[in-house]
Amino acid sequence: DAGITQSPRHKVTETGTPVTLRCHQTENHRYMYWYRQDPGHGLRLIHYSYGVKDTDKGEVSDGYSVSRSKTEDFLLTLESATSSQTSVYFCAISDNTRNTEAFFGQGTRLTVV
């Protein structure tokens, strides 16, 4: 498996609190992605990064922010968690040259109560 570590793996938090999820890679890949996975919705892109301090929004970015201060780390922050953000969050990385695929982390199961 590619060197991708997500932390924490499980978290329960209360509505209204900020939450930060971390994705750490050891592959030196340029691109990093945050997805959420929900039944019936497949994978939805939240934010992605194409380099240090270079980020862009995905299709479901409201309520989320990201930061990438180092190549290896990509942080996802829920500014004020809501129950609708209960989900499984996956980080992915890719070289994103023409002929490479994405590699996924193990996922973080977040429950907002």
Next chain:
Amino acid sequence: AQSVSQHNHHVILSEAASLELGCNYSYGGTVNLFWYVQYPGQHLQLLLKYFSGDPLVKGIKGFEAEFIKSKFSFNLRKPSVQWSDTAEYFCAVNAGAGNNRKLIWGLGTSLAVNP
């Protein structure tokens, strides 16, 4: 807009049955195509990929897929499924250019194989 459509949301098969999962995409340019598998409770893993060349691609665990450019399709096949193939299967297309190049995902197909 770019999109990926997986025709079957839920498939139930018996062991040894043949499998075909449909995937169509909408994008007029050059694409890279992927099938990923997600076993229960696990992360997504690459099953197979197409970049160029032979449109019939062979992947792990006996899976294969055929890219038919004229039909914008990349269907996944396996001649004889096993109980261990029970999983969720996702088709994805890598489309776009430059920094906007990213994966577009289908909604997934849940496969249950009965022993």
